[in-house]
Amino acid sequence: MDSVDFFTLAARLVMPSLYAISVVTLAVVLERCWSSLCGRIEAREAQRLIDHAARTGTGAAGKRGAQTRPGALGRVLASWRDANGHRGGVEQAVISEQALLERNVWLLDCAASVSPLLGILGTLVGISRSFGGFDGMSTLDPTVVSRGISLALRSTAVGLAVAIAALVCAHLFRRLADARGRRIEDFAEALLGIRER
Numbered sequence: 001m002d003s004v005d006f007f008t009l010a011a012r013l014v015m016p017s018l019y020a021i022s023v024v025t026l027a028v029v030l031e032r033c034w035s036s037l038c039g040r041i042e043a044r045e046a047q048r049l050i051d052h053a054a055r056t057g058t059g060a061a062g063k064r065g066a067q068t069r070p071g072a073l074g075r076v077l078a079s080w081r082d083a084n085g086h087r088g089g090v091e092q093a094v095i096s097e098q099a100l101l102e103r104n105v106w107l108l109d110c111a112a113s114v115s116p117l118l119g120i121l122g123t124l125v126g127i128s129r130s131f132g133g134f135d136g137m138s139t140l141d142p143t144v145v146s147r148g149i150s151l152a153l154r155s156t157a158v159g160l161a162v163a164i165a166a167l168v169c170a171h172l173f174r175r176l177a178d179a180r181g182r183r184i185e186d187f188a189e190a191l192l193g194i195r196e197r
Contacts, residue, residue, distance in 0.1 A: 010121060010122075010125045011122075011125045011126075011129060011151060014118055014121055014122035014125060014151075014155050015122065015151075015154065015155060015158070017118055018115060018118050018119070018122070018155065018158045018159055018162060019158075021111050021114060021115055021118070021162055022111075022115075022158070022161075022162045024107060024111065025107070025108060025111045025162055025165060025166045025169075028104045028105070028107045028108055028169075029108075029165075029169050031104060032104065032105070032169070032173045032176075035101075035103075036173070036176050036180070038071060039071075039072065039176075039180045039183075042070075042071040042072065042073050042074075043073075043180075043183055045073065046073055046183070046186075046187050046190075049073055049074070049077055049187070050187070050190045050191065050194070053077060053080065053081075053191055053194055054194050057085075057194075072097040072100070072101075072180075072184055073184065073187055075093060075096075075097060076090065076093045076094060076097060076184060076187060076188050076191070077191065078093075079092070079093030080093075080188070080191045080192075085191070085192070085194065087192055090188050090191060090192060091188070093188070094184055094185055094188045097181075097184050098177075098181045098184065101177035101180055101181055102173070102174065102177045105170055105173050105174060105177075108166040108167070108169055108170035108173070109166070109170055111162055111163070111166035112163045112164075112166040112167040112170060113163075115158075115159045115160070115162040115163040115166065116159050116160060116163045117159075118155065118159050119155050119156045119157075119158065119159020119160055119163075120156070120159070121155070122151060122152060122154070122155020122156065122159065123152040123153075123155060123156045124152075125151065125152075125155075126148045126149060126150070126151035126152025126153070126154075126155065127148060127149070127152050128148070129147065129148035129151065130145045130147075130148030130149055130152070131148075
């Protein structure tokens with residue numbers, strides 16, 4: 001494959017790849033926003049769930065109620081009841097929930113890494129196309145040059161925009177996951193404290 005074929009192929013793939021990465025980034029951001037919103041709503045219920053667990057205990061009535069609780073706190077509560085209030089089962093449930101808190105954030109990290117590289121590739125391809133348009137021309141045609149420069153600028157701008165958005169969102173969602181993880185740990189400790197009373 002000679003250099004002309006490579007640049008032609010790259011010119012056809014750079015922008016669609018950047019657009020695909022931006023769509024995946026947007027999908028992950030929306031999913032993580034929804035998860036964070038559900039976590040905030042659930043956090044309001046924590047004290048009520050602890051009070052309910054203190055009243056019903058780990059018996060059969062409490063187990064039926066725990067199975068109907070959605071979300072991370074409901075799953076930790078169900079594990080507490082299944083483990084009859086023992087620490088091991090609850091700690092395992094907390095670890096599982098903390099792993100779910102950063103679900104798909106790795107895709108944002110990948111987008112933040114790959115997007116600028118694709119933008120630079122698009123820049124190189126666009127500039128190469130601009131200079132390649134001079135071959136065999138006795139006069140300079142501005143349309144040939146402008147198409148290559150347009151691809152170069154557009155791919156750089158899109159690549160940087162996607163990378164910046166993905167990087168900022170990845171950091172934001174990690175901070176939110178840490179805060180939510182601490183709330184889940186506090187909830188689990190409160191449940192474990194019920195059995196010690």
